[in-house]
Amino acid sequence: MENATVPSISPVPGNTLPPLPNYTLSPLPPLVSPIPDAYLALALPIIAYWALSLFFHLIDLYDLFPAYRLHTPAEVLKRNHVSGWEVFRDVVLQQVIQTAVGLVLSWSDEDAVVGKEDYNIAVWAQRIRMAQSAIPPLLGMLGLDAQRLAKNMAGSAPTFAGALTGGQYPWLTQTFTQNGIEISAPAFAQWEILAAKGIYWVGIQAMQFVVAILIVDTWQYFWHRAMHMNKWLYTTFHSRHHRLYVPYAYGALYNHPFEGFLLDTLGAGLAYLATGMSIRQSMWFFTLSTIKTVDDHCGYALPFDPLQHLTSNNAGYHDVHHQSWGIKTNFSQPFFTFWDRALGTMWKGGDVSLRYERARNAAQKLVDQEHEKEGGKQSPVTHSQAGESKTADVRPYQDEVARNLSPQAHRRVKPSVPNGKAEKQALGSREQVLDDRQGGGVGVLIEEMQEEEREREAQGWLRRSPMKGTGSSRSRAGSGASSLTALRDRVNESLVGSCVTGQGKD
Structure with a gap:
């Protein structure tokens, strides 16, 4: 685009508004030469995705912050129903689609230009000047004489006096040649x-950013919720993402390609277009959205991670x-939780530490069994001595699971779910897990219920054992309670108020 000069509006005789300046439009130089800004806006989210994923992967690999894990390495290994390679492949596929859509849109966008900034600032300054005309009548409604106040302050604060009179600054003039x-x-x-x-550099851009966040949160909440409420949508598209029962950073965008396009690519694109962001604003918005999504799936509640504390929608x-x-709870993503709060889809089951401890133990036992078969030493595992969760009546979702259990387990196992609304949430959630047959939904519930059965047997043995009151037993219980407390604290801190702590209650 060639440079273009636009003349200002000539001052009108008797007009008290300062005239607007001339401006010359010219192409916006690339932020990182020679890469066009449109291409950089597409590349930055991908770079941020893999850079942050690599950071968390290295933490996983070297076990740098075990105290802040939401899940153990054994859980990552045994509870997920998809391989790391499949996750990597599908994420790359989604990013290819995302980039292709972005390229098509960039070709239809007008070239970014620069040079009109001072003109736009002057337009806002004119609006501020015109708004001052409302000051005298407003003061009059309060019984104050604006002219008298201005006269009294003219010597000490002439600018303030000019504002009181409705934006009259007769001593402020400029001379130019036309x-x-x-x-x-x-x-x-x-x-x-x-x-x-x-207003121009901060206020408008901040408002665009906030509105874009609200658009993305709204778009993703209702589509995400629809994916869970409609069985066909869930089994066809969204169930793929939920084969990661233990999320990790680079699996954040592990989705069916259509779902990735609908929720992520299209949602962010609509927010960008609806708010009228510039190409450079979009760099910040797309990159931050990507970072937030990765952080929400990182599997850590790091105390020094600001994104874990800015909003209650975090990894926990x-x-x-x-x-x-x-x-079937906590649908909000990626920024805030207001839709979950407003529509009652936030998890209501209180303290989740027993559930996490049960899954942790079950995964570790599977790893231990493999070590024993291979002739290796048994891996350490922290055993919880906390009381059982309250049980609920058998519900329809159990039927298919029970058919895959032994007759003895079939007679004895009941799902551990909390009472009240959380009972409905947990039962509905487990019913949906069964819908994902390809992803091993039945197997997931079998593993959980078998672990519940083992815990009941262990609890029964402790009640029958004459040693249950000995110091050794109390020591083991104290150790288990200590580890459970630490786990509960990590999880509940991450949930930021969405879980009500209470040991022994689920």
Whole structure:
């Protein structure tokens, strides 16, 4: 695009508004030469995705912060129903689709230009000047004489006095030449220019960013919820993402390609277009959205991670949604939780530490069994001594699971779910897990219920054992309670108020 100069509006005789300046439009230079900004806006989210994923992968690999894990390495190994390679492949596929759509849109966009900034600031300064005309009548409604106040303050604060009179600054003038004629015209006060710059450079862009976040949160909440409420949508598309029962960072965008396009690519694109963001604003918005999505799936409640504390929608909150008992709760993503709160889809089951401890033990036992078969040493596992969760009546979702259990287990096993609304949430969630036959939904519930059965047997043995009151037993119980407390604290801190702590209650 060639440079283009646009003349300003000539001052009108008797007009008290300062005139608008001329401006010259020219192509916006690339932020990182020679890469066009449109291409950089597509590349930055992908770079951020894999850079942050690599960071968390290295933490996993070297077990750097075990105290802040939401799940153990054994759970990652045994509870997920998809391989790391499949996750990597599908994420890359989604990013290819995302990039292709972005390229098509970039070709239809107008070239970004620069040079009109001072003109736009002057437009806002004019609006500020015109808004001051409302000050005298407003003060009059309060019984104050604006003219008298201005006269009293004219000597000490002339600018403030000018604002009180409705934006009259007769001493502020500027001189310029137009068509060979020297013209004198009103000028802006310094505070008007500063306020206009704040509106143009900060206020408008902040509002665009906030509105874009609200659009993305709304778009993703209702589509995400629809994917769970409609069996066909869930089994056809969304169940793939939920084969990661233990989320990890680079699996954040592990989706069916259609779902990835609908929820992520299309949702972010609509927010960008609806808010009128510039290409450089979109770099920030798309990249931050990507970072937030990865962080929500990272599997850690790191105390030094700011994204875990800025909003209540964090790794702990979203992790509940990935569990078989919470899959029909906590739909909000990626920024805030207001839709879950408003529509009653937030997890209501209180403290989840017993559930996490049960899954942790079950996965570790599977790893231990493999070590024993291979002749290796048994891996350590922290055993919970906390009381059992309250049980509910047998519900329809158990039928298919029970057919795959032994007759003895069939007679004795009941699902451990909390009472009240959380009971409905947990039962509905487990019913949906069964819908994902290809992803091993039945097997997931069998593993959970078998672990519940083993815990009941262990509890029964402890009640019958004459040693249950000995110091050794108390020591083991204390150790288990200590580990359970630590786990509960990590999970509940991450949930930021969505779970009510209470040991022994689920």
